Amino acid sequence: MAHYAVRESPPLRGEISISTSKNAVLPIMCGALLTSGDVCIRRPPALSDVDTLCSLLAACGCRVAREDGALILTAESFRNPQDEEDVRKMRASVLVLGPLLARLGEARIPLPGGCAIGQRPIDQHLKGMSALGARVQFDHGGVTLSGRLRGATIYLDMPSVGATENLIMAATLAEGTTRIENAAKEPEIVDLAAFLCSMGARICGAGTSTVCIEGVPSLHGTSWQPIADRIEAGTMACACAITGGELLLRGARADHLRSLLFKLSEAGVHIKDTPGGLIVLGRAKQPFEIRTMVYPGFPTDLQAPMMAVACKTPGTSVFLETIFENRFMHAAELQRLGAHIRVENRVAVVEGTRYLTGASVQATDLRAGAALILAGLCAEGETIVEDAGGHITRGYDHIEKKLALVGGCISRTA
Numbered sequence: 001m002a003h004y005a006v007r008e009s010p011p012l013r014g015e016i017s018i019s020t021s022k023n024a025v026l027p028i029m030c031g032a033l034l035t036s037g038d039v040c041i042r043r044p045p046a047l048s049d050v051d052t053l054c055s056l057l058a059a060c061g062c063r064v065a066r067e068d069g070a071l072i073l074t075a076e077s078f079r080n081p082q083d084e085e086d087v088r089k090m091r092a093s094v095l096v097l098g099p100l101l102a103r104l105g106e107a108r109i110p111l112p113g114g115c116a117i118g119q120r121p122i123d124q125h126l127k128g129m130s131a132l133g134a135r136v137q138f139d140h141g142g143v144t145l146s147g148r149l150r151g152a153t154i155y156l157d158m159p160s161v162g163a164t165e166n167l168i169m170a171a172t173l174a175e176g177t178t179r180i181e182n183a184a185k186e187p188e189i190v191d192l193a194a195f196l197c198s199m200g201a202r203i204c205g206a207g208t209s210t211v212c213i214e215g216v217p218s219l220h221g222t223s224w225q226p227i228a229d230r231i232e233a234g235t236m237a238c239a240c241a242i243t244g245g246e247l248l249l250r251g252a253r254a255d256h257l258r259s260l261l262f263k264l265s266e267a268g269v270h271i272k273d274t275p276g277g278l279i280v281l282g283r284a285k286q287p288f289e290i291r292t293m294v295y296p297g298f299p300t301d302l303q304a305p306m307m308a309v310a311c312k313t314p315g316t317s318v319f320l321e322t323i324f325e326n327r328f329m330h331a332a333e334l335q336r337l338g339a340h341i342r343v344e345n346r347v348a349v350v351e352g353t354r355y356l357t358g359a360s361v362q363a364t365d366l367r368a369g370a371a372l373i374l375a376g377l378c379a380e381g382e383t384i385v386e387d388a389g390g391h392i393t394r395g396y397d398h399i400e401k402k403l404a405l406v407g408g409c410i411s412r413t414a
């Protein structure tokens with residue numbers, strides 16, 4: 001089991017290089033199944049989710065190689081995953097559905113169960129595939145989609161990131177034109193569409209709520225550098241807001257982080273947007289209110305790190321979580337460090353306190369784990385973050401090394 005030992009740290013100072021985005025690279029890796037050509041993904045982040053997806057793609061017959069730090073995926077001949085366990089390991093593997101169906105005419109995956117943060121159904125993915133002409137059959141805990149895809153107009157009941165990505169990928173090789181209405185607008189969708197266009201796909205409107213895809217007979221290989229991880233950058237900005245100091249977040253893009261940057265500014269943290277990245281300066285001094293929303297609203301993935309900031313910020317901060325139904329599990333763990341938090345359904349009220357004290361706490365999910373590490377940086381004594389599920393390495397590329405380089409007192413064992 002991974003343990004992170006964190007001690008109260010001086011103000012963080014220096015430069016952190018932001019890794020390639022997890023949420024951009026995973027759909028792009030699945031998109032490699034849409035062509036028989038080589039797809040080179042430059043600077044993939046060192047994350048266990050990337051390794052898990054590599055194993056899944058390899059198990060489908062896709063060639064997976066690493067050359068000069070890049071990932072090369074070649075899906076010349078491949079098949080559906082045979083071992084359902086490979087798919088179950090990671091929720092994002094549902095994103096193979098669109099590419100498998102588009103290329104092979106048939107796709108089967110086990111239905112994902114609920115996860116710690118909520119039920120996370122895939123009804124919108126399936127509704128969209130069905131509108132594209134796929135036959136959808138449920139049996140033995142899985143779902144099988146089959147048929148030739150034809151362009152159609154699809155209305156999503158909610159702007160799901162994964163459903164938008166899956167449907168864009170499926171539609172690239174469908175006959176005719178597809179319109180996805182009420183599509184998600186996250187920067188990772190814009191990046192996926194640009195990546196697919198570099199393979200010969202015809203997509204417009206990505207980043208708006210209507211995406212149009214004109215199907216083409218085939219796609220070709222490409223070389224792609226996905227965008228920097230806005231959630232990692234936002235987490236590091238929160239670390240600075242907790243300890244004070246000055247961090248240059250190299251590669252971070254202000255245009256992808258507007259909602260967080262406004263909130264940090266409201267809290268009294270200084271932000272400078274420079275050509276090399278974002279500079280974050282000083283500690284949070286005033287409380288704030290956060291309502292998680294789809295992009296460009298405040299990202300649910302930064303709710304937990306921002307709650308760690310609120311724990312030490314004088315005054316009353318309020319959080320409303322609108323995306324996932326069970327995403328406050330870090331609150332109970334933060335309370336073990338001395339935080340004052342009341343949770344009622346989807347609302348958490350945090351009274352900032354001057355003192356947090358170290359304790360043993362559990363990383364219940366990926367972002368919760370990061371929030372506990374951040375709180376440990378300002379808790380007296382030692383905080384041990386136990387990560388039995390290996391959540392933190394799923395989504396943070398060497399968080400302990402990056403924080404230690406700027407003065408954070410943190411080490412990891414196992």
Ligand code: UD1
Pocket residue numbers: 022023024026092118119120121122123124125126158159160161162163184188299300301323324325
């Ligand atoms: C992606 C991100 C995740 C982030 C989330 C919300 C990746 C790999 N993961 O997850 O980090 O927290 O966006 O920004 O990019 N829903 C349905 N039916 C569906 C699909 C979704 O009801 O068919 C619901 C979900 O249960 C959830 C909400 O819609 O409550 C948002 O989910 P979605 O946008 O699909 O998130 P993911 O793509 O799973």
